[in-house]
Amino acid sequence: MQAEIITIGDEILIGQIVDTNSAFLGKEFNKIGVSVYQITSVQDDKAHILKALKEAEENADIIIITGGLGPTKDDITKQTICEYFNDTLIENKSVLKNVEQIFSKYNAPLLTVNKHQALVPSKSKVLMNKYGTAPGMWMEKNGKVFVSLPGVPYEMKALIKDEVIPLLRSKFKFPYIIHKTLLTYGIGESALADRIEAWEDGLPGFIKLAYLPSLGRVRLRLSGKSNNKETLENELKQQIDLLRPQIEDVFVGYEEDLSIEAVIGKQLTEKEETLSVAESCTGGQIAKAITANAGASKYFKGSIVSYATESKINVLNVPEEDIASKSVVSKEVAETMAVNVRQLFKSDYGISTTGNAGPSKGESDADVGTVWIAIATQSGVHSKEYNFGNLREKVIIRATNKAFEMLQKEILKK
């Protein structure tokens, strides 16, 4: 069974926003065994939306439409859907009540356009939106399902989880889709492919392999699809058992549906250990990634972003003479930062980064892209130098990933 996603809004096509809804939808659909055939982003334009709906109906069984449900004139999704289904808009009392409650909560005047949020196609099943005024709308045609949802990510996500997925499950019987992602480290994409070529050629047709290289790591993703869950699981297991001995030296683990920082969070919580961070070139990215996970307060004590050199001296007590003699991007400074932040925050682990993310050389002579990362524990401190290239964004992300990798190795050591 296939789905198609249509995201509506000029703001997507002119690049004013990044469409993050589609990735969320892709993930959620895969979990219930539905493949996404295509994602199509179209303008707030009636003819264009109608064309996309028609094409999607040809390609897929489930069509999810996001965006264009606001109360203003540029939002035309609802009227266009009415036209597509040869339907008319009628007022829905429950939606009207929801709109009224939201406006009274914020003491905002309720205008006619707001009341129009309660107008829905007469043939639609209404999906109540807990976080906003635009309801979701479920339509059916020749056994195919069309669902129109607001484009605001948290409104859309809640509607998918609470309403759309349960309804789809009750309507259809889905095949099983299972992804297994193996993480490798320290080998290039093509060298890896060369090494496992014979194995890859022997994969059965219902299992696909993809190589996902990203900044120092290559993920191998096996995707299988079948109506028989047990057969699929067995076949995937057998294939992985064949593969593992061939990649044992570069294999670092399976990727769960979790980021590495979430996995670290789980491990620290289990071990009842804590972490603090001293960031220079990563500028808060490490702390931000950790605290994006609910429950981080159990294991994350805090971070010091000592961006200016003087802050490393004032706040982290890095000796001024070390900075003068070794430079601010050095083994010594990285290690002192890690040791001191660990002491300051009274944590089990202290990690630090100091480097030059570019674009120009900073208060050190280090080349753009040079980063020292250090880890301090009760038993000591160690560090390593990297060069992450000359693109600022890339340096920050690679340094963050690497710091998490080093930390995870350290946690698993014990």
Next chain:
Amino acid sequence: MQAEIITIGDEILIGQIVDTNSAFLGKEFNKIGVSVYQITSVQDDKAHILKALKEAEENADIIIITGGLGPTKDDITKQTICEYFNDTLIENKSVLKNVEQIFSKYNAPLLTVNKHQALVPSKSKVLMNKYGTAPGMWMEKNGKVFVSLPGVPYEMKALIKDEVIPLLRSKFKFPYIIHKTLLTYGIGESALADRIEAWEDGLPGFIKLAYLPSLGRVRLRLSGKSNNKETLENELKQQIDLLRPQIEDVFVGYEEDLSIEAVIGKQLTEKEETLSVAESCTGGQIAKAITANAGASKYFKGSIVSYATESKINVLNVPEEDIASKSVVSKEVAETMAVNVRQLFKSDYGISTTGNAGPSKGESDADVGTVWIAIATQSGVHSKEYNFGNLREKVIIRATNKAFEMLQKEILKK
């Protein structure tokens, strides 16, 4: 003139990655007067790619294809393009040399599959990739341009800026597209639309208006397109002159092609003033947003992410009795954090956040979503309490935006 973007890769459709390339492309094309008609994300599947190419050729004059150019078997874009253009692959000596240089730099063995990166369609113009092995490829057909680019964001971005845009400019004469975005604050989308309805109805056909609500702000985006730059600029100016008096009480400025934190960075740099941050519930998000901008070291001294309550005491010297009597999410704690971080980092401004991002209540009795934000300057400290709802991600982002807004007001005061 219209463009269409085709992004290729199963990883997009299963939601393993968010497609950020398309937003970048949308922005860059708009700058040169090319509208993006549609963004289509398709699978690594020959028939599907061929179908997308055919449809794009019907819709647009410029077709940009990203992804599927890696050396492994799942990457089939190059062969598929060859089939579409009835062409064959030939070895390109410059690309081969580039591949060899990259491999020798990293001391990696050069395999046959890597050498295949130098195979390009015989009819294509090669666009050299400075950051990777897969070249860009430029093909023409009936006056239409097809460009295939690697999906790795920094490789694609460099090829667009250095190669594709200059080539397009030399081949086509583009109309002018101008966007003006007005930022409003403190009024709902529909109340704003109601207020300016007569003005909106009077807009000429070549100027479109969009409302972009986002967490407390509504952006009004005027988009005009014309072959005559001067006429377009004049008309936009006249329309804005008509609009401004109607929204003066809620108008907070024009949005440049810059984030609010980048604008703050420019303002602080000009004034030669500095900033430090004490973050609790925003967990590093504020520091990360600031340091994403090159040159932040000129004005950003650093941040303390005092995530655990004890870190507020140990690291930021918040009196333990204040936390006990007023709670960790309180006016007093927020203000002390801002004052102390400003002193610790010796900066002109100190901003702080303390709150509960959820999902459960933390070490305070404050409701989920409650956030105190404080700003300290030489002349004193002030703070405000907010409630940003009960979705963790939203609370963090809204608190960050609000802190930047409060800071900007403070900077502009002087």
